Amino acid sequence: MRPFIRTIETLELDGGTLCLNFVNTVRNRFESPLYEFIVTPGDWLLWSHRTQICDASTEQQLSKYISENHDKTIRELKRIIRVRELLYRIFRNIVQKEPPLIEDIRFFNNELSFSFRFLNIEINEKLETSSTWNYKENDLLYTLLPIMKSAYELLTYGLKDHIKECSNCGWLYLDKSKSNSRVWCNMKTCGNTMKIKKYYEKNKILVKKDKTLP
Ligand SMILES: [Zn+2]
Helix, strand or coil: CCCCCCCCCCCCCCCCCHHHHHHCCECCCCCCCCCECCCCHHHHHHHHHHCCCCCHHHHHHHHHHHHHCHHHHHHHHHHHHHHHHHHHHHHHHHHCCCCCCHHHHHHHHHHHHHHHCCEEEEECCCCCEEEEECCCCCCHHHHHHHHHHHHHHHHHCCCHHHEEECCCCCCEEECCCCCCCCCCCCHHHHHHHHHHHHHHHHHHHHHHHHHHCC
16 A cells, blocks of 8 residues: 655645634645645635635635735745644644643634634524624735634634544544544544554564574
8 A cells, every 4th residue: 555645735634623624734744844735825715615714705815815815825825834833833742731821812812802802793584693704805814714713612612522633643532423532633534544554563573473483
């Protein structure tokens, strides 16, 4: 079996929630240095498209904005990546049952205030509620707003015990299984990789044992 290869086009969206999919936009959290999937504003737009953060018309506007505002979009992307790493630190602390750093919570609250300033709800005649964003700027930060909402919901909806870390790649995911027993970010990728690793390790041990026989 060939090892799986993650790319921006193919990386799995298995985090179970938008903010964890966002955190999982590096190849492997245990690699140093990290292999980054979101290198250019164009990469970010592609990922935003894959996760349906923005609709087709917003995507078109952002694409035009990126082509006309190189330096500004690079700065916005840097902020987006800083927020991603902030969310990673906070959720990883939670996985490890440790409180996040005070400065990280402060940073989180600043970003939350920024995002929620633009949040509106609408209620239709069937009493169905939907969230909309009253964000007038036509820039990349628009895509951060639903991510911060998702992070807020994950922190406040009593789901903390269901946030897990894949032991093969370090991706974080929300375990939605009834038994709360999901072990990998993805069974087909990391699950199989770990099974193969274990198989070879076991056989190596058997071979070593054979060699020690008289
Ligand atoms: Zn994994």
